[in-house]
Amino acid sequence: MNDVIGARGESRFLMLITEPHDGEQPIFRAQRLGDKWPAVDFLVELMGSDGVAGFFFVQVKTTRQGYTERDRRLKVTVPQHTVARLASFPAPTYVVGIDDVAGIGYVVSANGERLTNVASVPSDFPINRENRERLWSEVRRYWSSRLPGSFTSVFNDPAWGMS
Amino acid sequence: MGSPQPWYVEMRAEAQAILHLTSRDGVQVARLPKGTGVDLLLTLAADGELSGRHLGVVVKPRTSVADVPRLTPRSVRRERAQFEATTFPVCMVSFSSSDERGYFRWILEPSLENGEPVLGYAQRTNFEPITPALLDQLVSRVNAWYDARLGEAA
Secondary structure, eight states: OOHHHHHHHHHHHHHHHTOEEETTEESEEEEEOOTTOSSOSEEEEEEETTEEEEEEEEEEEEESSOBOTTTOEEOOOBOHHHHHHHHHSSSOEEEEEEETTTTEEEEEEOSSSOOSOBSOEESSSBSSHHHHHHHHHHHHHHHHSSSOOOOOOSOOOTTGGGO | OOOOOHHHHHHHHHHHHHHHHTSSSSEEEEEOOTTSSOSEEEEEOTTSSOOOOEEEEEEEEESOSSOOOOOOHHHHHHHHHHTTTOOSOEEEEEEESSOOOEEEEEEEEEEEETTEEEEEEOSOOOOEEOOHHHHHHHHHHHHHHHHHHHHHHO
């Protein structure tokens, strides 16, 4: 991928995930992980009233190629080995597709629902206030569990269940 | 609700800077480690190839949307000492955490005097709004300075 498009996508993700909710306060804090972490780009912490309330990992994929015509899916590719690596993390993991032209990001769960390569992500879950709050709640639930292990995300790709 | 924390303002200002400065084609960007003096290193490369045409960028976060950034005489003096030995153009951009408006000023300003490339401390210390026209002008000016340097070396 073009380096500059990747840099733009990571910056766009940071802007979207750290949008303020109450006044000027974000509900997430995202940290770039750098090239030494090949499968994930960001560690994202949940900001709570009593400090950090959990975390998750994100792989960001950015495109200027737009959407599929049939079901409006963003054309980003995640190779099979990355999908498998994401699913193996003992923490919630997500893929975020960034439409660099429109400046929109879409989140989809990558917690083992699918282990083949990804050629597009659905546009069902844009990173907006509602989905940020849903994301915060589901990751919080995961870390609040006494035995965090199996994890079911609401940000499932509806197409994965059909394949 | 309290003011946003420094990490938040700095992180969003840098992200805004990357998005604005790479909004035109032909610009590569690299984030530099803390302590190197500049936050971003832009490389002008129309064809995506490494060109060596660098422009340093200092990102100045703004805590308030309402404020147009200003520099004190003391901070200008400090800045000039910091960039005394720098040999390529450097500018400063300023963004707040909650507003897309950005501001720009030169620190080490490239210019041509009788066709000769000159790099000097910017005389104007005020900021101007970042617009597509300003970015075009910025790239043209830096390219012209490097063109003149190459002509000088030939």
